[in-house]
Amino acid sequence: MGRAEASAMIPGLALLWVAVLGGAAPSTPRLRLSFQELQAQHGLRTFRLERTCCYEALLLDEERGRLFVGAENHVASLSLDNISKRAKKLAWPAPVEWREECNWAGKDIGTECMNFVKLLHAYNRTHLLACGTGAFHPTCAFVEVGQWLEEPMLRLDLRRLEDGKGKSPYDPRHRAASVLVGEELYSGVAADLMGRDFTIFRSLGQRPSLRTEPHDSRWLNEPKFVKVFWIPESENPDDDKIYFFFRESAVEATPALGRLSVSRVGQICRNDVGGQRSLVNKWTTFLKARLVCSVPGAEGDTNFDQLQDVFLLSSRDRWTPLLYAVFSTTSIFQGSAVCVYSMNDVRRAFLGPFAHKEGPVHQWVSYQGRVPYPRPGMCPSKTFGTFSSTKDFPDDVIQFARNHPLMYNSVLPMGGRPLFQQVGAGYTFTQITADRVAAVDGYYDVLFIGTDAGTVLKVISVPKGGRPNAEGLLLEELHMFEDSAAVTSMQISSKRHQLYVASRSGVAQIPLHRCAAHGRACAECCLARDPYCAWDGAACTRFQPSAKRRFRRQDVRNGDPSTLCTGDSSHPALLERKVFGVEGGSAFLECEPRSLQARVEWTFQRAGEAAYTQVPAEERAERTTRGLLLRWLRRGDSGVYLCAAVEQGFSQPMRRLVLHVLSAAQAERLARTEEAAPVAPSGPKLWYRDFLQLVEPGGGGTKSLRMCRPQPAPRPPPPESRRKGRNRRTHAPEPRAERGPRSAAHW
Missing domain, CATH: 2.60.40.10 (Immunoglobulins)
Known part of the structure; x- marks a missing residue:
């Protein structure tokens, strides 16, 4: 394969970890705030239902001002302004017969045979689509949420229940990855009870359902789906593609290395309707490429190979968003990283050479033969050709697509390395979300990274040298959950400046900024390098781009207060x-x-x-x-x-x-003076009484002092x-x- 693939195959991977990352100390946050501090001083709010766990699905609805939550046997509707108030809940348990059937199949009736709501999507102006495991009997339903802000509604429409197969996982331990485009649901999921038939599935809507080729390891090899996005490609909707992000066992790995986990990005055309004679009701435009997040080294690259989450950050050009992804590693060392990808680089990989293997004993190489027209992976569209449907594709195109779903070139991160990494920190990254923030000297991306220790890291991306190089600076470590439960989902509201975080034990809400926590001086505010905050001449407060420039003291890029805060008289x-x-x-x-x-x-x-x-x-x-x-x-x-x-x-x-x-004698005299001195409640307190309280808290006098007399000093070392x-x-x-x-x- 490419440069990164070859380096991943070397046998000295563990040694590289020691040499490259093993000795590196984890980054220290500027502020570390406990659950109690966040709750008492910084606006942390929480929500949980009694005897309910596993809050995994979050859906943010800015128009209604509601946060919809999917959990065990429940769907909840919370206020975006305060999730602790005006909460509505809807019970949605699995039927008794499904639970009994689940129990007979050997599953635990108390922990597995429940309806774990895994998927929530806005279906139309009045209803949500909700899907759950249904006690290993996947099921979907439409939830009526109303149309008006003033009267929040939450009602299950029992007349419109749907089969959840191909939409929701059977097993509550599996993640759900899906996107709803129009009335069509694109999902990556295990489509069978045993969890062996993994598929990329299109369901609902008016068109026939489509899926990947079953039981073909070249297409999908024990994948774990992470995220799905619909990303337009041009003004022509026929060019739109759906992108799947997942990790799987690499078919291109040499047998000597055993099972090698790799991260992937896959694509399908939204207007794919399958083949006419081959790949009937199967994807004809499915391609996948490796997603690399690695640290270059003298002896090879060190790979973060376990994709955990992806966040799509929109830009001014809606066709080229940035992709922020978090990875962990399967190495013996505990490490996580954030890598940033350009959609142009993703598309370039799919336009490159295909990976090819002649036989079981041959290596994977770049395909050098003739590629049929239209090129496999291209959408039937007037933009790139004259075909109006995938059913019109020639047979050689369909056969090539069936046998060559893997691209030879990988997608490398911007800057060629991770934006931010943590090794030996005691936790692993699980989730990521991002916010683009206007500051005095430009725009900055602020990342919020969830971990398996119940914490959220606030990291900013700061330009380093020439573009596209940047580095991540760790500003805050926030302990969101008292029980340190792993973060399972996150949503961000740039409009309300709030972050919503879900875990197994509950949901938490926290403001995106805590400007007052940075300090009471101009220098402290400037050193914080928080693009949300600036010194206004009197305090560290929320930065307002519309405010007058002379009152905006902020240096996110360098964090240098020497010029901005010179002569500042407001220091406490x-x-x-x-x-x-x-x-x-x-x-x-x-x-x-x-x-x-x-x-x-x-x-x-x-x-x-x-x-x-x-x-x-x-x-x-x-x-x-x-x-x-x-x-x-x-x-x-x-x-x-x-x-x-x-x-x-x-x-x-x-x-x-x-x-x-x-001296001991002075202390003794002070103690006797304290015993003889009359008590004057309204008079000034003598300084030596403070000293006596320090010597023996809660007591005073000669007895207290004698108990604290110094012992002879130990002999100094030779x-x-x-x-x-x-x-x-x-x-x-x-x-x-x-x-x-x-x-x-x-x-």
Whole structure:
């Protein structure tokens, strides 16, 4: 096959993972927000039904302002503004006899023999098409939802039940991939009870049903369908194609490699009606090509081979949308990636050479023989020829199409590599949706990536060098579900600026932006690089393209506040706090930056001195994610400690802490003074009472202080150990002090 295929076949794939990606640390989000934080401060709303699971089908209806949800035995209608309010639910269980039959077939009656609603489509102005597993008896129905916003309706039309075979999967573990075009449903599904007859099926509508050739591994080889899209090709509707995205076992893999999973994009013409004498009621325009998402390496490419989801992002030219796809890997390493594809590259692959194999012992090669006219895969249309129907195609065209459904060239991602990847992060990408956002310096694509850990990653695509190169920057990690259930479906409302996320346990709603969470200073807002947000002169708020330019401070491309925020007088006052410690004891100086991507620097000003020096990295001063821990305090440690966050080369002071180190005798005298001092509820509180509360929370006085008297300091490490820079307890190398002033003789 092509370059990427050949590299995928090498036996040292696992070694490549170690060399190329195995040692790479996962990207850190700038903000990581827990489920509790999102619920309390950032507008997270949730919905779930009692004793119901598996919320997989989401349908966004902007006109009615409703979100339709398919789940176990239910269809629900939720308000787009607040999914927790004005919810309507419709019970749609499988009939008792179907459940019993399912149980007799060996399925679990409590977990499998239910009606899991897998498919929801807007059928017309008043009805939805809903399909479910029906306890391994696929069934479809029309749900009346009304026509008016003011009176939401949800009613099952029992007079119009449809056979769901070829529309919905039998097994609740299988995904449904389909698109409704006009009144015709195009679906990729297992069409039998055993889950062996996988097909691309057209049903409903007025034309005869069509499907792929059954039990032919050259067409479909144990596929797992992911997404289906209708994408126009020209002004002529006869050129329209339906594109299927799926993964399957590669027929082109050499036997030595065993089963090799690959990702595919397949196409069919919408006006295909099958052949006249051959491929009767079968697709005559079906072609497929490999979809590659890989990291180039010196010894070959490292492939993300498991397609998980695809999102079609419309552009100004409706014939050339972008395709954002998420992949995982079957390697022993846990990794995921986002690759971006151009529809022009997809079409180019289908216009390239066909893959060909002479016999069972031959390799797959590019077909060099004569390709019949009209070229297989072309739609019968006046745009490209004189044929008005696929039934008019010559027999040699039909036979060639039957024997050569696979293209030789692969579809490579824009830029030749993933836009964004995570390796060893502890989760796998499962879903993706995207939003194109207007910013001060142009348009940016914001990606929302669902994971199997119940989180959503917010990533922006930022140009890097010349087009089409770009890189993904991880802005936020949002914990959407308290039980960390895997994300199964997502919908985005650009109009309402809301994201809707489904999992096995429920549905969640979150705004697309949390500008106030980025900070209270111009620099923090600028460093966030969030195209939804900008500094308006007083706060980090929602960016409005129509606002006056002088009030729009935003730098998504570079995130450099040095020019935008120079002279900004709205920076909040630096927090200052007194901290007390006792000689020989410990003190913790708390300072936690808002951004997880920031590096903290500590400087120290000794009492009576004007200059600040860097706090050296040594055993007594341990840096943690939440601050600085000082052990075995000395009197010389007293002074002012300044904490600054350094991000993108920009240093921003965060906190000023004044440390007072007292001798044991001083602390004892303070304790006795506290015991003798009269209580004055309305009078000012003495500073040393704060200190006594810090020494012993909830208590005070001599007894409390004696309990917290410092123990003798441990002996310092021997000179040999200090020279080697090793920790006595862990024997690990000490972190090297950063370059800077070293006048810290008291340490």
